[in-house]
Each structure stands twice: as structure tokens, then as C-alpha cells.
Amino acid sequence: MSMRIGLIGCGNISDIYLVNAARFRDIEIVACADLRAEAAERKAAKYGIEATSVDRLLAQGDIDIVLNLTVPAAHAEVSLAALEGGKHVYCEKPLATTVADGAAIVEAARAKGLRVGCAPDTVLGASVQEARRQIDAGAIGRPLLGLAAVLSHGMEHWHPDPTFFFKPGGGPVFDMGPYYLSTLVNLLGPVALIQANGQIGFTTRTVTTEGSPMLGQAIRVETLTTVQALLSFESGAQVTFLASWDVWNHGLRPIELHGTEGSLRVPDPNWFGGELEIARERGDWAKTRTADHVLGAANWPAGRPEHANYRGAGLAEMARAIAEGRPHRANGDVALHVLAVMAAIIEAAISGRSVEVSQRCTRPSFLGEDEAASLIA
Numbered sequence: 001m002s003m004r005i006g007l008i009g010c011g012n013i014s015d016i017y018l019v020n021a022a023r024f025r026d027i028e029i030v031a032c033a034d035l036r037a038e039a040a041e042r043k044a045a046k047y048g049i050e051a052t053s054v055d056r057l058l059a060q061g062d063i064d065i066v067l068n069l070t071v072p073a074a075h076a077e078v079s080l081a082a083l084e085g086g087k088h089v090y091c092e093k094p095l096a097t098t099v100a101d102g103a104a105i106v107e108a109a110r111a112k113g114l115r116v117g118c119a120p121d122t123v124l125g126a127s128v129q130e131a132r133r134q135i136d137a138g139a140i141g142r143p144l145l146g147l148a149a150v151l152s153h154g155m156e157h158w159h160p161d162p163t164f165f166f167k168p169g170g171g172p173v174f175d176m177g178p179y180y181l182s183t184l185v186n187l188l189g190p191v192a193l194i195q196a197n198g199q200i201g202f203t204t205r206t207v208t209t210e211g212s213p214m215l216g217q218a219i220r221v222e223t224l225t226t227v228q229a230l231l232s233f234e235s236g237a238q239v240t241f242l243a244s245w246d247v248w249n250h251g252l253r254p255i256e257l258h259g260t261e262g263s264l265r266v267p268d269p270n271w272f273g274g275e276l277e278i279a280r281e282r283g284d285w286a287k288t289r290t291a292d293h294v295l296g297a298a299n300w301p302a303g304r305p306e307h308a309n310y311r312g313a314g315l316a317e318m319a320r321a322i323a324e325g326r327p328h329r330a331n332g333d334v335a336l337h338v339l340a341v342m343a344a345i346i347e348a349a350i351s352g353r354s355v356e357v358s359q360r361c362t363r364p365s366f367l368g369e370d371e372a373a374s375l376i377a
């Protein structure tokens with residue numbers, strides 16, 4: 001039987017969840033709410049679900065899981081309220097904007113015997129899971145070092161209200177970092193120590209998003225928009241992580257890992273699919289396509305699909321895990337660890353000191369093709 005989902009936060013990202021919910025066997029989005037009632041009413045009309053208020057949704061007895069798609073600054077408040085109301089919660093990334101808030105969410109869930117799930121679930125996608133399978137099978141030997149890079153010139157040219165991207169809890173580390181860091185944690189295990197440098201490349205950002213009510217407005221930048229961090233993993237692997245919204249153009253791969261026997265290139269972890277490349281010792285790069293994997297075929301945007309976008313897979317897998325009484329993969333412990341890594345990166349960059357990451361997690365288990373297929377309706 002499907003779990004009944006109540007969605008809070010009817011903004012930009014909610015459409016993909018509302019579209020994809022029908023793909024998955026274990027979830028049904030039945031109601032939505034937003035601080036802006038008209039936003040909830042628009043989504044409800046478009047997807048044939050009920051629009052309600054946040055308070056009513058939280059009090060609704062027939063909702064099993066709250067899907068929290070609010071802005072990062074509201075994640076903790078909404079997730080804690082959902083848990084307080086006796087509901088499991090699945091939140092967009094980041095889990096919260098501070099480690100204390102993230103820990104409070106994980107602790108509240110534990111105390112009540114409820115689940116916390118958190119994006120990104122792209123780590124359950126075909127490309128990261130294939131990379132995981134290859135690493136676990138020893139394709140590159142023992143991972144030694146690597147480079148992860150997410151570089152662009154910001155968000156003010158496409159998002160209708162890009163303010164939150166440039167405030168504490170935003171920036172490229174908190175906004176895009178979760179994709180890269182969750183991928184690295186799934187592939188290599190938890191991070192132990194961080195060293196970093198950082199800067200604010202531009203003190204203000206001007207909104208250029210066409211049609212945005214904020215067009216032409218300047219946003220004051222209050223968080224680092226460039227960091228260069230060195231992540232030391234428990235396993236002994238060392239990965240350089242570059243995250244910037246101050247870069248116009250570049251030629252770096254999203255993630256490249258080098259082991260004792262070979263090298264691995266992982267495609268953009270913001271999507272579920274893409275081409276993996278593996279080179280053994282001095283051999284050439286060999287490509288592995290994941291387009292024929294369950295969560296790897298391009299499906300987005302509808303009509304002219306370019307990317308595999310199965311957002312909601314982590315929520316569906318959590319619903320299945322609850323029913324089966326086993327741990328889920330895109331879980332609160334991983335999200336809290338990733339949040340602690342992000343906070344440590346900012347702290348290390350600002351203080352100039354190495355920062356240990358005390359909140360650790362275990363690597364979620366591998367998601368095989370058969371199990372991925374079983375999630376699909």
C-alpha cells in the first residue's frame with residue numbers, strides 16, 4: 001500500500017516531485033501547502049491534489065510522510081513540526097542550515113521512532129550506483145585522491161527569487177555541495193577532517209531572471225561564493241573540493257577519483273544518469289553508459305528529455321524501507337554528516353584552521369538494478 005505524502009513548499013522544485021510521484025509504487029502525494037496559499041492552490045489544481053494550510057496539513061491524521069520542499073532556512077522548523085505531529089519527514093537538501101538544527105531533527109525523529117530522509121537522492125541514480133559497484137568491485141583499487149568541482153557564475157540569472165542562495169545556509173557549498181559531498185560519502189565513506197580557503201567574489205548580485213518580480217534588484221552577498229577545500233576521508237582518501245559561483249567558464253570534470261589501480265570519472269551528480277569513464281593503470285578511458293539502467297534513462301524535461309531526473313526516488317525508497325522495517329538510504333544520518341562537512345568547510349575557510357568532522361555516518365547500502373526496478377510503479 002502506498003504511503004500518503006503531504007507536500008509543504010510549492011515552489012520551483014515541487015513540480016518534479018509531483019510529476020515523478022506517479023512513477024513510484026510506494027508513494028502518493030495527496031495534499032500540498034505553502035506559506036503563500038495561492039502557490040499551493042496552483043499546484044493542487046495542476047496535479048489534482050488537495051490544497052490546504054501548513055497547520056491543517058500537519059494535523060491531518062491520514063498523512064504518513066511530510067515532504068519538506070521549503071527554502072533551506074525553513075527546513076528545520078517545518079521538519080521539526082512534522083515530527084512533532086507524528087509524521088515521518090523527507091526534506092530537500094540541505095537537512096538544515098546549521099549542524100545544531102540538523103542534529104535536533106535527527107534526534108527528534110529517533111526519540112519518536114520516526115524516519116528522516118533527505119535529498120539528494122541522485123546518489124540512488126544509475127551513475128553513482130554504477131560508480132559505487134565499480135569501486136566496491138575494485139575497478140580502481142584503493143581510492144587515494146580525487147577532485148570534485150562545481151563551478152559556475154551563480155543562480156541570479158535563472159531563479160525567480162535567488163535571494164536565499166546568497167545568504168548563510170546558501171552559497172555553492174550548501175546549495176550544490178550536497179550533490180557532490182553525498183556522492184563522495186556514498187562512494188568513499190565519511191569525511192574526517194577539512195582544510196579550506198574561501199572568498200566572496202562579488203559583494204552584490206543583480207537578478208537578471210526574465211519575468212522575475214525581482215528583475216534588476218541587487219542582492220547583498222552574505223556567504224562565501226568560492227571555496228577550495230581538502231577533504232580527508234576516514235578511509236584515507238583525500239579529495240579536493242572546489243565550489244564557486246564566481247567562475248564564468250572552466251574545463252574541469254564534476255568528479256574524478258584516482259585509486260591504486262585506476263581512475264574513475266563520475267558524471268554530474270545533480271542528475272541520476274550519465275556516462276562513467278574508467279581507466280585501468282595506463283590504459284585509455286573506457287565509457288560505461290547508464291542510460292539503460294532503471295534510474296538512468298533521460299526523462300527530463302518532458303517532451304525533449306536530456307537528463308535522468310528521478311527526484312522522489314529517495315522518498316519512495318524510504319517509504320518502502322519503513323514498510324519493510326529496514327534502514328533507508330537517503331537518510332538523516334548521511335544528511336547530517338554532509339551538513340557537518342559543509343559547515344566545517346565554511347568554518348575552515350573563515351578561520352584558516354583544520355576542522356574535524358565529529359558527526360559521522362555509515363555508507364548506505366548499494367542499490368542494485370532489481371531493487372531499483374521494484375520501486376517503479
Ligand SMILES: NC(=O)c1ccc[n+]([C@@H]2O[C@H](COP(=O)([O-])OP(=O)(O)OC[C@H]3O[C@@H](n4cnc5c(N)ncnc54)[C@H](O)[C@@H]3O)[C@@H](O)[C@H]2O)c1
Binds near residue numbers: 013072078
Ligand atoms: N530549484 C531547484 O532547481 C532545486 C533543485 C534541487 C533542490 N532544490 C531545493 O529545494 C528547496 C526549495 O527550492 P525551490 O527552488 O523550490 O525554492 P522556491 O523559493 O521556489 O520555493 C520554496 C517554497 O517554499 C515556501 N515556503 C518557505 N517557507 C515556508 C514555510 N515555513 N512553510 C511553508 N512554505 C514555505 C515558499 O513560499 C515557496 O513557495 C531548497 O531546499 C532547494 O535547495 C531546489
